[in-house]
Amino acid sequence: MSHDTEQREATGTSNDAAEGPEWSRLSPRLLLVNLSMLAGPLALFAVTVALTGADLQALISLGSLVITFLVITGISTMRLLTTRFRVTGDRVELRSGLLFRSHRSVPVDRIRSVDLEAKPMHRLFGLTSLRIGTGEQSSSSSRKLSLDGITRHQARELRRLLIDRRGSGRATGQDEDVTIAEMDWAWLRYAPLTVWGVGSVFVGVGTAYRILHEMKVDPLELGIVKDIEDRFGSVPLWFGVLVAVVITAVAGAAISTATFVDAWTNYRLEREQDGSFRIRRGLLISRSVTIEERRLRGVEVAEPMLLRWAGGASLSAIASGLSNSDENRSRCSLTPPVPRDEALRVAATVLAEEQSPTELTELVPHSRAALRRRINRGLLVLAPVVAIPLGLGLWLTPVLVHTAWITALVGIPVVIALANDAYRALGHGIRDRYLVVRAGTFARRTVALQRDGVIGWNITRSYFQRRNGLLTIGATTAGVGCYKVRDVSLGVGLAYAEEAVPKLLAPFIERSPRG
Structure with a gap:
């Protein structure tokens, strides 16, 4: 109706x-x-x-x-x-x-x-x-x-x-609600390890500049700016840039910490008597979110790069019956940034498993063609960063030419290192009643999705993927979204889909006459 x-x-x-x-x-x-x-x-x-x-x-x-x-x-x-x-x-x-x-x-x-x-x-x-x-x-x-x-x-x-x-x-x-996890202030050490705080600094500075500009006030003419210029105007440029980076990082860490405290104070994850899960949290804005167990389709372990280096992760539920995938992400955070072992413990408890399916370490690796694609994409990002100062240097001043070759000298190893990290993160597998997918370098995500919750497969192949015999295959679920296995070999990807959900993909596969 x-x-x-x-x-x-x-x-x-x-x-x-x-x-x-x-x-x-x-x-x-x-x-x-x-x-x-x-x-x-x-x-x-x-x-x-x-x-x-x-x-x-x-x-x-x-x-x-x-x-x-x-x-x-x-x-x-x-x-x-x-x-x-x-x-x-x-x-x-x-x-x-x-x-x-x-x-x-x-x-x-x-x-x-x-x-x-x-x-x-x-x-x-x-x-x-x-x-x-x-x-x-x-x-x-x-x-x-x-x-x-x-x-x-x-x-x-x-x-x-x-x-x-x-x-x-x-x-x-159950005779009463059972607490699965609650706030441990030792987790506060993970709060600064996000980029959102640094982004907030730039947003705040931009907003302040815009407001002053609308008020016909030139920020560079303010007394405090003039005083800083008089005191530090003679320092080398590199030192000024270094100080600005440090100040931005410290301010970003402070904002991230404050955001963590506001969002996760009074945090408690409970399993209620009717089997549903309730997440309560918030300092200034108090929130209480309920997720029905029968609509739980899996979990997602997120490990942003800095948090991953510190041994931390955060956990989200994958639940159907919400209006869209954006609402799923905003409502279904099960934990704040916590030690990775704690995230895995909570995942196992929520899924009623002895061990979290996301702990599956023997994921199927992808072909070397996937590594080449990541290196090529990284070089495509680096190319304009090098080409712009090079072109300006040839036109205006040789100093920018030196900037260009130094950027290339430093940037190429960084691109290769990040591409290799992204390639090592790629993987997929099956564990009992879950299919497991992992990808990402700046934000590595490992998804464990119930196989009986998959209602279809979304297969895409770009021109360059076709040339390298690759495809991206995504498992779709009702009201949740599509979880993709990226840049997997054609035969391996189709075999994985057939093994994960037998006979779902078979009617749409055209076999060659050779068999």
């Missing part, structure tokens, strides 16, 4: 609203949350007036900001006053809107996720948001029901009610 049909049915039953459970409202405390949104703009407005007097431009800019926040707060308040929800025997119903009214209804047995999230202001007033997902393959928000602003007690009771009614899990014989 389509979602639109559900809406029409719900509209048809709305005339009988008096029957069944009573309609509930969002918490009145949400009004305090909405009003608190004005605190920042009003404080900024007052400080600006105090420091600059009644500067007309500042007053207009900040007045516009305050009006914008007033409109947003008004819309949020209207949502508070018009939103109603209830859970009947087999449905969740939500009404909202004043001028444009909406009445949505979702059968309980189609609910795929019931998640909780509380932002800082919501937590201050004892509120949380409950989001109900149906797993529809659509980015439309109408495929979800969201209750933004109910009490924590109400959210917990509603979550438990929905989970019990949909019968999501199997009988486990």
